[in-house]
Amino acid sequence: MTTAGAGAGAGAGAQAEADRVLGLADCAPDGTLRYGSHPDQVIDLWWPRGLDGEGSGLPFVVLVHGGFWREAYDRRHISPLAAHLARRGHRVASVEYRRVGGAGGHSTTLEDVERALEAVRRTQAAQFRVVGHSAGGHLALWAASRPDSGITKVVALAPVADLARADELGLGGGAVLDLFGGDLSDIALADPVALLPTGVPTTLIHGRDDPDVPIELSERFVAAARSAGDEPRLIALEGTGHFAVVEPGSDACDILLRELREPQEPREP
Template sequence: MTEPAVLLRKPVPPQASLHYGGHPDQVVDLWFPPDDRGAPIVVLLHGGFWRQAYDRRHLSGLAAYLSARGAVAASVEYRRVGGAGGWPATFDDVAWAVDAAPSLVGDACRHADRSRVTLLGHSAGGHLALWAAARHRLLTTSRWHRPDPPAVASVVAVAPVADLVLADRLGLSDHAVAALLGGGQRSGGEDSDQVRRTGRIAEADPVGLLPTGIPTTLVHGAADTIVPVALSERFAAAARRAGDQTDLVILDGVDHFEPIDPATAAADAVARAVLGAR
């Protein structure tokens, strides 16, 4: 299969990079708008099915695109499966980064509006964005529980792995959910890996943590063959039943990667979801 253009394109260098931890992957890249006075903050979480082979660089074009439209873009790296990540390190990093982002960005760009933070995630990063916005819904015994909602005004999840139970059942990307949660591939019967994953899915699946009380938009291409649009449809339906303000934007004829490629019209739909008419 030919790699999508957005994965082959030369990354756009950030204007600054800051660390939120001591590991080399615990870093946030920043792009600043021409005028930062009152600029909203967009925290980007990249996809790649949580695997080490895919990093934040393929979102650099989208980050630069959003900064040119008036936002401070903060693209988060996190430890991933196959490297130092997986369960629980990937979730540790996302929790730390999202909590730290407003102050990190504020220190680097003091006129940014810390009250206007949007989490923007693509694919596996969409899952992580939805999860990070729901940490106040975790049991108090969870290492990631926070007593109040995160300082996030909205979430935009693009082609997200929004339903881990369904994604695991479908075995998406060679059983990526099992790899993330520390289990082996499904064999069709109950085994120790699957039993162990049951509790972890409950803690990691955004569907089970609804409602969040945070306005959420899901953007998904109807022609996505990597993450089926059914995952977004199921999440949106569950969120609305729970009482959350949730919009679902389905883009006809659009695949998995077009929405994060600034060279496409689909990326404009994402920018509108994040920034409105700005």
């Protein structure tokens, strides 16, 4: 485990951090890609700007947003991060998916993420790195367990990395139970800790002061992954809550950029 100072700092509360990040203006994409007929089956695309002098040969990045899988939260709140990555030379795709309270739910939501990544692989990049935040971190870790995904690395930001434990803790007011429509009999089919090893290089970045998704979930995932033969990394950030990891220009975001640029090849599971 690596520990680093990052994010809002000890003097800023988690709510102030959330207000600051969620209050950022939406950024318009350069293009869109549809992978289905439902309005939520869309992927926003950003092209590299290279304002920091980097070339466009950096890894293609796929973003998966969070929000406890609920309809109230869509990809717009992560668009500033997408634009930030593009300004630093990355091609970026931000995935939308059907969500709980709308047309989504356990199988539908996961199916959408799988279809979206296949569309990215087919039309944009044969291989890519996936960044998922919160519930999107869960979806990214789940996607890495799928065969022939095209994912060369996962960077999971404050992820819901252990669904069973998240349900025990009642995170998000029962968000896991809502995702499964009140029936958890199939939870192991979607729980990252039950789908190991993946063989995909994986880094988890998590704030120690996260009130929404406790770092305990990332610690449990890392322990389970190492027991299964994977070699994940956990970067624990002091003085950091749930949202600084997706805040453009934050120390936590700089750590994300370094992780995305680190050469790393997938291993056999």
